[in-house]
Amino acid sequence: MDLNITVNGEPWALDVAPADVLLDVLREQAAVKSPKIGCERGDCGSCTIIMDSRTVRSCLVLAIEADGHEITTVEGLSFDGLSQLQNLFLANNSFQCGFCAPGIVLAATELLERTPNPSRHDVQEALAGNLCRCTGYEPIIEAVLAAGDGGAS
């Protein structure tokens, strides 16, 4: 089946099978590796991508469902230097192993676009679908709150 998607601004014309999952197609055919395979059932959030300005779990989306859609991954945020949020994550040593980071960066980016000055509760809610086993979340939440205070990018 033909699949036409835009990934980080670049158009891709791909051939996929009906059962192919978007996560696998992005990683194996569209040159982005930041969405990670963590649970393959929508529990962990490490495969999070932004599809048309909303975060989705790409392990729960059939590739063909993304036909005609625009996809952003964390690679796409970094072409013109890091975003303010990414810089705050960096300065705050927010992440440890970093496996969940691409998903969390995108989830927090989406939050700040909708809610430029989020409360702690807003941040917790926005990140509740992205599991992190290393940090205890606190240094991540702190950085997102700081991005909010500064008028998020």
Added chain:
Amino acid sequence: MTTTYPFEAESPSEDLTTVGTPAVRIDGIDKISGAAQFVDDIDFGPGLLYAAVVESPHAYARILSIDTTEAEAADGVVRIATGKDFPYKFGMYMEDRYIFAQDYVRFVGEQVAAVIARSHREAVRAAKLVKVEYEVLAPLLDPKAAVADGADLIHPELGNYTHVPWFFPEADTNIAHWRKIRKGDTEKAFSEADFVLEDTYHVPRYAHCAIEPHVTVSRLDHAGRLTVWTASQSPHTQRHLFAEALAPLGFTHKDVRVITPYVGGGFGGKAGVSMEIIGAAMATLVKGRPIKLRWTREQEFYNTYQRQGVVAELKVGVMNDGTITAVEHKLYWDAGAYVEYGANVVNAAGLSATGPYRVPNITNDSLCVYTNLPPGGPYRGFGYSEFHFGLESHMDRIAEAIGMDAVEFRKKNAIVEGDELAYGAHMNPSGMLEAIEKTADAINWGVEEQSDNPNTVIGKGMALFWKAPAMPPNASSASFLKFNEDGSINITVSGMELGQGYLTVMAQIASEVLAVPVDKIRVETPDTDRNPYEWQTVASHVTWSSGLAVEKAAVEARSKIFDVIHQVYGFEDDSLYLEDEAVKCKTDPTFSKPLSDFVIEGIQTDDGTWRGGPIIASGKFMPEFTNANSDPATGQGGHPNVHYTVGATGVVLEVDKQTGRIWVRKAALAVDAGRAINPDLVKGQITGGLVQGLATVLFEDMRFDEGGKMMNPTFTDYKIPTAFDIPDEIIPIIVEVPQPDGPFGARGVGEHTMIAAAPVIGNAVYNALGVRITSMPITQEKVAMSYLAKITFESNQEE
């Protein structure tokens, strides 16, 4: 009496510029930009094959036959491997495991065969077509049942297994190792004690739940070279075990190469060798093609190491003045079907099961018991998290019984420098008393707090922790260091960046010695061909051990730098020092030679010739004061542990009397880091470890059915904390009583931060509601039912 350390590290008290600062992680930008590459992210091209494993559906069974005919004919199948292909044993501390099951399967999920196919989907499909006939046997799922007289033997050949000299298996039983400590006279002490408390505590199994599943890609090339890319904490140990296990096929260590890029969380689950050996073996069947094996989340739960369950029978005697006189701790470990790694968890716990207390009379028995559950193994805390639940619950109960404040009781008995340890050696310098006081202050210990909500009660709890690295006595670390033309530095080491910030800490140590900023130092993840030896990244030992290796390399580089300056300019070495990427001289303040001028090219002398050349250095560290030889009957005579890291944890929680729901309002944790090389990273360990520990007591729990099958191997049913499930406030406290042989005084803190999380909740729940829960986890349901039982009993008493 104190330990004499053969190596004196750089002085912890000198003025420091980099060590002790919250430097930005050198791997930070990789991780927030999407650049960080994990094993599964490496492209292997169109030749990549995929493997899927055929697993035992039974906890205990004899394999009667394996029929691969139908699977072999399936689309895309390249090769099928079974136990017949690899009748080889392996194991970290005890060789009790085969690459694929041979005649018996001993847990649900054990690998019986594997299919290699051209796509992942085809491999999975064909694996379902492999037909295995079993004679099903009755499984042993409980360690107490497995040590009972007449229990079936899970490993009848136990008496013949190869193991490290500090294990004591009991042949013809299910006891794979029995660590005994006998010190003083516990019987006499109990008879003379003013108060003795005895109880049993139950701790179930737990899963590491690193978000990255285990994944390995292995390739045997046409020249006979075996390369394995793994998500591992232990590249050199893996190479060693692969080379040993596959030696019958002609492999030597130089033929095997292990490459370990970033790891998406370890927590002990990626230490040693587990599924990776399946990949390494299978690669030998298909020359020239890389094969990928990635565990599903379900396999991640049931076929990697699990934290072992334990039944802890504890008896403690005290005098009325609060002095602890005797501890008897009997630990029955549910070690699972294979204990090649897990037996050392049992050993470590047995050596230290008194907790961080001065105890003159000790009887510890730590029994490693085979069961038909998945193999136990290392998990952050390495046995200590498990036994601290009972021990620190017990300490609160004793303090209350003799009418002493729980904090005062602990301070009175806390082990301090020079006190004798259970095995006869002596305690290292420790900031325990400071940690207790600062933690108690942080939670306003002794001040009762009232809830505004009539349905909830506020409770406070305290618990102490200690832990020593559990390592072979000669576990070592090494490093190479080289300068580049611009005065920047590359360091190669083989510790793993698991997220703890190891690479950054190594850069900070070299930066401090060589006066080169951290952002001009690159430290990367290992490749066993190029990076020098490291035992493993476990035991919270790499900041200390690998840090010393890096410090020594940096000191060697510094002396080579001074030597060149001396040759050319005549200044004595002891008049030279490094500052701001330049060599300076105490006797000539006008002298300043930038490193970038000469660390590659050397320095031209007046006659036109050159001196110096590329500055390269190496360093290694092995603790030369430890030994694991001790009397098997008493545990006395050796010096198995290098040192202990200590600390305290305190919480303030709110609990709903009717529903049992618990909210942790405040959690404080003080740990004696010796010297925090990077305080931000130490705080990261405190926050992360505390939340991981709190989850084990509040909601995580592995459940198995009566057939030994894990019932909740998903994040839907085995819940780990989300961003909502954390304390309202976490107060990290760093105590710094230097470790004499630590790099700038540092010792490890990574595992310690989760150790006291379980008892601190138990103690706070008791403080709030007056109910004592002796089995983990302390779920909402248990709290509500225990409290209901208590108030029902009390109202019946009144009637």
